[in-house]
Each structure stands twice: as C-alpha cells, then as structure tokens.
Amino acid sequence: MSIQIGDTLPDVVVQRVGAEIEPVQSRAVLGGARAVLFAVPGAFTPTCSEKHLPGFVEHFGSYRDKGIDVACLSVNDPFVMQAWAQDQNVPEGLSMLADGNADLTRALGLELDATGYGMGMRAKRFALYAEDGVVKQLFVEAPGEFRVSSAEHVLAEID
Structure with a gap:
C-alpha cells in the first residue's frame, strides 16, 4: 500500500549527493518543519531532465522563500545522481537523493516496475509535501503523465 495523507514518512538510509556523497536517514532530510520530496x-x-528537475531548480528560490526544503529522489546510484545534479546545475540546498536499492521508494509504496523497458524497479513520478515528517499533500502521476508533480503545481497547492 502506498503512503497516504496523514502518514508519517518512513525513515531509511539514502545517499545524499553534492560535492560529496553521504549516507543520510531520510527523515534527517525530510523531517523538518516543511519539505517537498519529488521523485x-x-x-x-x-521528461525528468527536460521538465521535472529543471522546474524545481527554477522555482527553488520560491520554495525557500516559503521555508520549504526540497529533495529529489531517484532509484539511481549516487554517482549517476551526482553527475545529473552537476549537469542540471542543481543549486546548493536542493537535496539530491540516490535510492539505489529503492529502499525509500518501496517504503513509500510508490515503486514502478519498469523492467519491460530495461530499467528495473524505479520510483513512480510523484511529489509530496510534508510538515514535521507527516504527509500533508500527495501528488502521484498517472503512468506517462507529468502534471500534478510539477514544481509549479506543487508550489501553487501549498498554503
């Protein structure tokens, strides 16, 4: 079953990437007062490189102005996520989380079986907004769509 509004975010180890790669507990990144996690x-x-991540990079300042932490999650190894963050000019403070074994993705119940495309298990495209580690809003895309998890849509939906 997937995570629902009102549920507490799971706490598992993921790899946060930036100049360095470091293991972190997911709640250490997402358990603050206000946080958005998009996957x-x-x-x-x-779509991920042309629209999804670039939208959050573009609107990162608006999230920060509202006191909201932002994190990007992908079922990739940390070296791929590190290279992608550099390629996309991800600003310092926007957490890039590598979920190489899909531990957090599975704990959220938002995994996508992409084996038919040669990609293995991945995360569904989604975004969630949490306060103090509790999910307040959840935006899960239908297969092949990109609308409700966009940076612009999520920002407009947050009070």
Whole structure:
C-alpha cells in the first residue's frame, strides 16, 4: 500500500549527493518543519531532465522563500545522481537523493516496475509535501503523465 495523507514518512538510509556523497536517514532530510520530496523515474531520462528537475531548480528560490526544503529522489546510484545534479546545475540546498536499492521508494509504496523497458524497479513520478515528517499533500502521476508533480503545481497547492 502506498503512503497516504496523514502518514508519517518512513525513515531509511539514502545517499545524499553534492560535492560529496553521504549516507543520510531520510527523515534527517525530510523531517523538518516543511519539505517537498519529488521523485523521478530516472536521472538523465527525457521528461525528468527536460521538465521535472529543471522546474524545481527554477522555482527553488520560491520554495525557500516559503521555508520549504526540497529533495529529489531517484532509484539511481549516487554517482549517476551526482553527475545529473552537476549537469542540471542543481543549486546548493536542493537535496539530491540516490535510492539505489529503492529502499525509500518501496517504503513509500510508490515503486514502478519498469523492467519491460530495461530499467528495473524505479520510483513512480510523484511529489509530496510534508510538515514535521507527516504527509500533508500527495501528488502521484498517472503512468506517462507529468502534471500534478510539477514544481509549479506543487508550489501553487501549498498554503
């Protein structure tokens, strides 16, 4: 069963990437007062690289102005996520989380079986907004769509 509004975010180890790669507990990144977690099916994939991550990079300042932490999750290894963050000019403070074994993705119940496309298990495209580690809003895309998890849509939905 997937995570629902009102549920507490799971606490598992993921790899946060930046200049360095470090293991962190997911709640250490997402358990603050206000946080948005968005997930993409894969780094360097078309929609993820052309729209999803760039939207959050573009609007990162608006999230910060509202006191909201932002994190991007993908079922990729940390080296791929590190290269993708550099390629996309991800600003310092926007957490890039590598979920290589899909531990957090599975704990959220938002996994996508992409084995038919040669990509293995991945995260569904989604975004969630949490306060103090509790999910307040959840935006899960229908297969093949990109609307409700966009940076613009999520920002407009947050009080």
